[in-house]
Amino acid sequence: MTLKRRQLRVVATIAAVVAWATIAVARVNGVILDSPALVQAFTLDDHNGKPFTANSLKGHWSLVLAGFTNCPDVCPFTLANLEQVVAELGLRVRPDRLPAVIFLAVDPDRDRPNLKDYVVQFHPDFLGVTGSIDQVDRALKGIDAVAIRGKPDARGNYQVTHSAAVAVIDPQGRLVAKISPPFEPAPTAQFLADLFHQRENARAPGSGQ
Amino acid sequence: MIGSRFALRRFAVIGSALVGAVLVTVMLASAGESLKAENAWVPWAPPGLKVHVAYMTIVNRGAADQVIVSAESADYERIELHRSVVADGVSTMQAIGEVRIPANGRVEFAPTGLHLMLIGPRRPQAVDGHVQIVLRLSGGEEVEVSAVVRRRDDEEHGAHSHH
Numbered sequence: 330m331t332l333k334r335r336q337l338r339v340v341a342t343i344a345a346v347v348a349w350a351t352i353a354v355a356r357v358n359g360v361i362l363d364s365p366a367l368v369q370a371f372t373l374d375d376h377n378g379k380p381f382t383a384n385s386l387k388g389h390w391s392l393v394l395a396g397f398t399n400c401p402d403v404c405p406f407t408l409a410n411l412e413q414v415v416a417e418l419g420l421r422v423r424p425d426r427l428p429a430v431i432f433l434a435v436d437p438d439r440d441r442p443n444l445k446d447y448v449v450q451f452h453p454d455f456l457g458v459t460g461s462i463d464q465v466d467r468a469l470k471g472i473d474a475v476a477i478r479g480k481p482d483a484r485g486n487y488q489v490t491h492s493a494a495v496a497v498i499d500p501q502g503r504l505v506a507k508i509s510p511p512f513e514p515a516p517t518a519q520f521l522a523d524l525f526h527q528r529e530n531a532r533a534p535g536s537g538q
Numbered sequence: 539m540i541g542s543r544f545a546l547r548r549f550a551v552i553g554s555a556l557v558g559a560v561l562v563t564v565m566l567a568s569a570g571e572s573l574k575a576e577n578a579w580v581p582w583a584p585p586g587l588k589v590h591v592a593y594m595t596i597v598n599r600g601a602a603d604q605v606i607v608s609a610e611s612a613d614y615e616r617i618e619l620h621r622s623v624v625a626d627g628v629s630t631m632q633a634i635g636e637v638r639i640p641a642n643g644r645v646e647f648a649p650t651g652l653h654l655m656l657i658g659p660r661r662p663q664a665v666d667g668h669v670q671i672v673l674r675l676s677g678g679e680e681v682e683v684s685a686v687v688r689r690r691d692d693e694e695h696g697a698h699s700h701h
Contacts, residue, residue, distance in 0.1 A: 401591035401656075403622045403629045405581065406649040409690045446584035451690075475628065493629035510624055510650065 357516035358509040365503035371468040376445035376457035390428035391498040397436035410512040417518035434459035435476035472496035572600025578685035590656040598639040605676040615658030
């Protein structure tokens, strides 16, 4: 009888732990690619007018998201959460492993005038990059993302639809993972810390990289 | 005699018009008063951005559903009711014609969901300033909303406030 009750208690505890773990995992929506994909060459400009190419992604981790400055809801929400993700990550990894946050502006004509102001309001180190439509679309392809620009209405306004995921680029310039909304700071930071750790351990012994 | 009858009729006409006007006012006021906007805020955006957003909770304490059909503000060229949708990995915004607030219910206008898109600011935003918004209901009633301008990382209204 007592044993049975104890068993029940153990089962209940295990069930509670599993349920909690499931909830904790469910709050980060991350996918690690089976094989990393090198981001194809592209040429853009950053919000300070300096060239930004696929090579600019090398030597550090990067989080790249597509968006546009006339996006008042989802894009700022994502950028604000990424600022918190990086802050949380600062508690888990060395400063030199902290990722650069790159905002790939997909609506260049409307984005260019305000790109810097839009991006740095979330963090002074966040970088906005853009180019011609063709250049932007090529860069999007490299991170496995898309943007669709709608037809202008009578007022000349148009909608922009874009990939919601954030691309995680490793220091070799390869797409290695994607994170999807809602980007909860702590679990997302833990997901990234685990990913960075795992990748660095994997290539540590004599990999030559 | 005739003159006084005319006067009486005129009085009756004016009287009923007055009563009617009062009734309509009371009805409008009651519909408008059953609907309240709580915690309305506008995230601060840097100068130059032409599209802002407003979030709030709409509470309907009345016994009848209410339907928001449009919104306007003297501070913006126009306002659109929008919903953000993430489907198949793609993020998009949809303009929506109306938002129904169920009787004794509430609807959240919150980040990555329903929101008021504020287009074409007519004056610069200031943190702690207010944006006056008028919500129009399907019956012609109006609900006045005063939304405070706050930074997104503000403790109470941050992008992520559901710890």
